[in-house]
Structures are given as structure tokens and as C-alpha cells.
Amino acid sequence: MKKRILIIGASGQIGTDLTSQLRATFGNHKVIATDIRDDDGTLGKDGPFEVLDAMDYEAIEDVVIRYEITDVYLLAAMLSATAEKFPMRAWNLNMNSLFNVLNLAKDKKIKKVFWPSSIAVFGPTTPNNTPQKTVMEPSTVYGISKQAGERWCEYYFNKYGVDVRSIRYPGLISYKTLPGGGTTDYAVDIYHKALKHGKYICFLSKETTLPMMYIDDAIRATLTIMESPKEAIKVRSSYNLAGISFNPEEIAESVRKQVPNFEMSYAPDFRQEIADSWPQSIDDSEAQKDWGWKNNTSLEDMTSIMIKNLKDK
Ligand code: SER
Numbered sequence: 001m002k003k004r005i006l007i008i009g010a011s012g013q014i015g016t017d018l019t020s021q022l023r024a025t026f027g028n029h030k031v032i033a034t035d036i037r038d039d040d041g042t043l044g045k046d047g048p049f050e051v052l053d054a055m056d057y058e059a060i061e062d063v064v065i066r067y068e069i070t071d072v073y074l075l076a077a078m079l080s081a082t083a084e085k086f087p088m089r090a091w092n093l094n095m096n097s098l099f100n101v102l103n104l105a106k107d108k109k110i111k112k113v114f115w116p117s118s119i120a121v122f123g124p125t126t127p128n129n130t131p132q133k134t135v136m137e138p139s140t141v142y143g144i145s146k147q148a149g150e151r152w153c154e155y156y157f158n159k160y161g162v163d164v165r166s167i168r169y170p171g172l173i174s175y176k177t178l179p180g181g182g183t184t185d186y187a188v189d190i191y192h193k194a195l196k197h198g199k200y201i202c203f204l205s206k207e208t209t210l211p212m213m214y215i216d217d218a219i220r221a222t223l224t225i226m227e228s229p230k231e232a233i234k235v236r237s238s239y240n241l242a243g244i245s246f247n248p249e250e251i252a253e254s255v256r257k258q259v260p261n262f263e264m265s266y267a268p269d270f271r272q273e274i275a276d277s278w279p280q281s282i283d284d285s286e287a288q289k290d291w292g293w294k295n296n297t298s299l300e301d302m303t304s305i306m307i308k309n310l311k312d313k
Pocket of ligand 1: 080117182
């Protein structure tokens with residue numbers, strides 16, 4: 001079968017790394033990168049790039065037909081911290097973009113959909129070492145939109161046979177592109193500031209432990225779930241995915257091994273409440289069992305990779 005991939009929201013933190021990996025795997029011209037913002041020269045360099053609004057059904061359909069797209073990765077979304085400032089805009093973007101893609105799949109215009117969920121679907125009443133099936137009472141706009149999205153994914157699979165696959169990403173750490181508007185963004189920013197200024201003011205308190213993951217693991221998980229046989233994917237809402245859990249003090253300590261005089265101070269803001277509502281650790285045994293998931297990168301390894309690559313930049 002000839003595979004043609006469309007990535008919506010390709011210029012963001014996940015999209016940048018995912019586009020290169022998908023192009024390396026399936027061929028540059030098979031992967032169409034799109035984003036609401038014009039390309040800065042990164043994604044259009046080795047393959048097709050188009051400006052595309054995830055809210056515009058006709059525009060997405062046009063790209064799907066022109067490029068004979070089979071698989072869509074929908075990454076456009078407003079993340080947790082920004083969504084608290086613009087609740088209705090976040091809801092509209094996060095939900096309508098999903099409906100656009102699910103409906104294309106329902107009408108058999110595409111074959112397969114990837115849509116990311118998040119640890120934000122959990123809330124203050126969720127137990128730690130969070131099982132796949134558990135109490136889910138998210139208290140953020142972003143979390144509510146992701147939880148509703150999960151329900152719709154499962155609904156489209158059950159009612160219309162839509163082959164949609166999803167992962168609940170933890171906070172993701174990468175060096176190629178900055179994240180934007182998330183609560184876990186401090187764990188990326190810390191590396192940039194450590195190298196630039198030797199110090200960082202963290203917007204979460206030092207004991208705020210959250211589930212996190214290095215981007216290479218997250219991208220590998222994404223390709224693995226998408227390329228697994230259909231029957232292997234038993235969860236059609238979204239899979240728990242665990243990487244590494246750490247708090248700001250622990251990541252600061254790992255940075256200090258590479259940048260000895262690094263200083264960290266703390267000034268928690270509104271994002272503290274968001275972080276406090278999320279679990280500290282995730283049980284991903286279903287993903288391990290169903291499609292062979294296993295995290296590779298430790299906190300120490302991730303810090304070495306981040307510092308080395310940001311220095312080279
Ligand atoms: N990293 C995201 C955020 O902080 C969670 O999915 O919003």
C-alpha cells in the first residue's frame with residue numbers, strides 16, 4: 001500500500017522531530033508538513049510544506065486529495081497554560097481540529113489517524129502511578145478538551161471503524177524546537193538558561209514531580225503505535241505512556257553535573273496549580289503489553305544529550 005502522510009501542526013515541538021523521523025523512515029516526499037505559520041526554512045528544506053489551518057475542513061480535505069494522503073498526524077493544539085488564558089479558543093481549536101480529521105477518516109478519505117492526548121486528562125482525584133483506567137476529573141481547559149477528544153476517538157472507532165490511535169504524552173523534552181504554552185516547558189527552558197545565564201528561575205516549586213519523557217522516546221512510541229497491526233491496538237481512547245518522573249530540584253541536580261555553577265531559584269506562578277492537579281507517575285503496562293512499549297532515556301542521559309546539542313547549536 002502506498003503511504004502518504006500529512007502532519008498538521010508540524011512546526012511545533014513534537015512536529016519538528018516527528019517530521020524528520022517520518023521522512024527518514026518513509027521518504028522525504030511522502031511526508032507533507034503543514035502548519036498555520038509559514039515555514040522558517042526548517043521543514044520545507046527536505047520535503048513538501050504547506051500553510052494549513054487545522055480549523056479549516058475544506059483546506060485539509062484539499063491537501064488530503066492533492067497529495068493522496070493515507071495517514072494524518074494531528075498535532076495542532078493549544079497547550080495547558082495558554083488554554084487557561086483563552087478557554088473558548090482552546091476548546092474550539094482542540095476539538096474542531098479533531099472532528100475535521102476524524103470526519104475525513106469516517107468518510108474514508110484517509111485510512112489512519114494519530115492524535116495525541118496528554119497526562120492532562122487526569123486531575124486532582126486521580127491516583128498516583130496512574131493506571132490505564134482510572135478516575136479522570138481534569139481541572140484544566142486543556143485537560144477537559146483532551147479527555148473529551150479521547151471519548152470521541154473511541155466513539156469514532158466503535159461506531160464508524162475509524163482507525164485512530166493515541167498516546168497520553170507526558171511532558172516532552174527536546175532541543176530542536178521550543179515548546180509553547182505548556183506547564184512542563186520549564187524542563188526544556190532550564191537547559192537553555194543554564195547554558196546562557198548559568199541560572200534559572202523555575203515557575204514550579206522544587207518538589208513538583210511530573211511524568212516526563214525525552215523526545216526520541218516519544219517519537220519512537222508514536223511510530224510504533226502507528227505501525228503496529230490494527231488488532232494489537234486494544235485501547236482506542238488513548239494509551240498511558242511512562243518515561244521518567246522527576247521534580248525541578250532533581251533536573252537541576254542533573255544539570256549541575258554538566259554546568260557545575262548552575263543556580264536554580266523558584267517563583268511558582270499560576271502553572272503550579274495545573275501541575276499539582278496532574279499525577280506524578282504513570283503506569284503504562286497496557287502499552288507495554290499491546291505494542292511492546294519501553295522507555296529508554298534516563299534523566300542523566302537526557303541532560304547529557306540536551307546540553308551537548310544546545311552547546312553545538
Ligand atoms: N506538556 C503539556 C503541557 O504542559 C501536557 O500535555 O501542557
